[in-house]
Amino acid sequence: MREELFQKIDALNFVAFKKKGWFKSKLYDYVDKNIKPETRHWILSAEGWSSDSSRLEIGITWPDSGEAQIFFNARTNEFERLGGAEPNADSSK
Secondary structure, three states, X not given: OOOOOEEEOOOOOEEEOOOOOHHHHHHHHHHHHHOOOOOOOOEEEEEEEOOOOOEEEXXXXXXXXXXXXXXXXXXXXXXXXXXXXXXXXXXXX
16 A cells, blocks of 8 residues: 555546645554554555445554554544454454
C-alpha cells in the first residue's frame, strides 16, 4: 500500500487528499493509539471500498503476531475499527 490517499480533481488529475502525508500520519497515529502494536513493522493492504464508497478497508498484518482491519470513513475523514484480532493476541483463548 502506498500510504497516501488521492482525490480526483478532474478526468485525468488527482491530488493528495487533504495534503501530502496527511493520510499516512493519521493512519499511523490511529494504529498506535487504538491498536497499540509492539512494533511498526507491519504490512498494510487496501482491501477495497464499501459498496457505497464511504469506507476504505485497510488490512494490517504483523509478522508472527496478528492482524487487524480498520476503515477510513470518507464521509467523516476519520479512521474506525469494527473488530479484528489484536496484534500479539493469544489465539488459543
